[in-house]
């Protein structure tokens with residue numbers, strides 16, 4: 355599908371690192387010019403510079419807190435001022451704070467909601483105002499298999515991801531008549547991502563009294579296809595949903611889980 359997004363204008367939130375950075379690169383490799391937005395200004399800048407150097411596409415680093423409406427609105431306006439339009443908005447920024455329900459500080463639970471669900475609402479709202487006027491566009495939420503099935507001691511994250519699917523379906527209805535499609539992608543565990551390498555392996559190893567390698571194996575064993583999800587697995591579906599090849603698809607939440615989640 356090389357060049358399937360030639361000349362399109364794309365935005366990725368949480369694009370400074372991890373899956374978001376990989377998706378921003380992939381969209382550029384497919385021909386899009388890409389705005390890389392992150393709360394971390396330095397990683398947004400570094401990622402945008404690297405993508406421009408690697409692909410020759412135009413990139414725009416932006417600092418944004420997706421939970422702040424004025425900042426999200428300004429981010430979208432900045433993309434339009436720079437590139438003249440917005441074709442693809444990927445709402446990828448999210449945080450994960452996991453606690454057992456009786457020990458979950460309410461403020462932390464609310465913080466997860468603010469970034470993952472309210473942040474997606476704000477990005478979709480302001481991307482949609484541009485796309486509705488254009489009468490074209492694709493909004494894509496990076497969801498999770500935790501948006502389809504409850505997650506042990508991880509209620510805030512799962513609740514925000516379940517909510518993201520309701521939001522996706524609802525705004526797909528709002529925007530269908532304007533030619534704007536809204537879909538979600540639900541990846542399985544990205545076992546080589548910074549989230550796992552810098553934090554989850556160590557946390558779970560401590561909690562369960564096993565080695566980090568055993569934690570990794572335990573998660574691989576839960577997948578029928580016996581491997582973790584990769585950035586490219588997700589990128590393939592994001593590129594498809596962003597492209598005209600998905601022109602009859604809206605309101606979907608597509609699992610990319612090696613068969614781990616089937617609903």
Ligand SMILES: NC(=O)c1ccc[n+]([C@@H]2O[C@H](COP(=O)([O-])OP(=O)(O)OC[C@H]3O[C@@H](n4cnc5c(N)ncnc54)[C@H](O)[C@@H]3O)[C@@H](O)[C@H]2O)c1
Pocket residue numbers: 367368369370371372373374391392393394397418419420421445446447448449469473496497498499540541542543544545547548549550
């Ligand atoms: N890592 C996994 O195993 C996994 C699995 C399924 C789904 N996902 C989803 O993939 C997406 C990316 O996850 P990741 O593992 O790459 O995460 P990550 O923590 O490595 O990256 C998230 C990025 O979002 C940015 N960010 C955080 N809060 C923000 C805010 N308020 N405003 C703007 N940017 C903000 C961070 O600075 C960071 O650059 C998330 O939506 C996550 O839920 C991840």
